[in-house]
Amino acid sequence: MDAVVVRACGCADCQGGEDDRVFAEHRRINVLLSRMNEQQRRWFAGHESLRLGFGGDVRMSQVTGLNVDTIARGRSEVSQDLAGRPTDRVRLPGGGRPSVEKKIRH
Numbered sequence: 001m002d003a004v005v006v007r008a009c010g011c012a013d014c015q016g017g018e019d020d021r022v023f024a025e026h027r028r029i030n031v032l033l034s035r036m037n038e039q040q041r042r043w044f045a046g047h048e049s050l051r052l053g054f055g056g057d058v059r060m061s062q063v064t065g066l067n068v069d070t071i072a073r074g075r076s077e078v079s080q081d082l083a084g085r086p087t088d089r090v091r092l093p094g095g096g097r098p099s100v101e102k103k104i105r106h
């Protein structure tokens with residue numbers, strides 16, 4: 001298995017090490033991002049930015065290392081329900097649980 005590199009948060013709060021909850025939250029965000037593809041990272045960071053509100057793009061850029069413009073784009077895409085984005089999902093062969101429909105037909 002490839003080693004997964006989790007980015008260390010670059011925000012001032014985590015650098016200062018004063019708030020364990022913020023540190024844990026930003027760590028979780030970067031852990032999740034480390035397992036996502038480029039598009040998913042953009043959307044997730046955009047979602048977090050929306051949650052934060054004003055200044056969210058800059059804040060999430062500090063946390064994730066993603067470009068502010070990339071996060072703004074992700075935020076815009078998420079705001080529009082990902083309209084126009086491809087719907088094909090990347091799945092590992094044999095991965096995932098059987099669909100609900102399949103289970104019901106047993």
Ligand SMILES: [Zn+2]
Binds near residue numbers: 009011022023063
């Ligand atoms: Zn942080």
